[in-house]
Amino acid sequence: MSDATNDGQRFDRLPETPADRDVEGRASRREVLDWWHERFGIAPETFEGYTFWEKGAGKIWIFNGEASDPSRVEAIGMTFLRTRQEHWKPTTRAVQRFGHLATRNVIEVEPAAAVCFAAGEDQERPEWDGDWGYLVVSHEIGGGTAPIGVGLYLYDELRSVVPKGSRAELPAVDRE
Numbered sequence: 001m002s003d004a005t006n007d008g009q010r011f012d013r014l015p016e017t018p019a020d021r022d023v024e025g026r027a028s029r030r031e032v033l034d035w036w037h038e039r040f041g042i043a044p045e046t047f048e049g050y051t052f053w054e055k056g057a058g059k060i061w062i063f064n065g066e067a068s069d070p071s072r073v074e075a076i077g078m079t080f081l082r083t084r085q086e087h088w089k090p091t092t093r094a095v096q097r098f099g100h101l102a103t104r105n106v107i108e109v110e111p112a113a114a115v116c117f118a119a120g121e122d123q124e125r126p127e128w129d130g131d132w133g134y135l136v137v138s139h140e141i142g143g144g145t146a147p148i149g150v151g152l153y154l155y156d157e158l159r160s161v162v163p164k165g166s167r168a169e170l171p172a173v174d175r176e
Helices: 029-040 092-101 111-118
Strands: 050-054 059-064 078-082 106-109 133-141 144-154 157-160
Touching: 029 078, 029 092, 029 133, 078 092, 092 133, 092 144, 106 111, 106 144, 111 133, 111 144, 111 157, 133 157
Parallel strands: 106 133
Antiparallel strands: 050 059, 059 078, 133 144, 144 157
């Protein structure tokens, strides 16, 4: 349980609602679920059985289950969301894990664009007529679609925000 301060070396469970908040600026579970639903159309029920934790200023982790005292561990579950900034940002791992459930703000790219995106390259996308901001970037594979990661769409450009350590060199595809 939190002692009403944010300690970057300790995991604190998110409060259930904003009214339960005891650390100023900390997101609540309800706000996190609402954000994923409003931004990507992912139902809050998707995250039943998961707990949410903050370590540091706005780094939200998701854990499948309960933890009685995670304060002495280095990691719990996976990083999920960055808050405490102007625009909340989903992590690449979260989008790869849950992005297939998104019904809004998903941009599907063709194979050549998927290769570029996974390699960290930005690309012009003037044809996108959806929301600006963070998007789930997906591509067709094996008869379905799969999320590649998080893109940032601004001014007709899809920016790859795939972390350098997660970038992949996919097999060459004709980029013509």
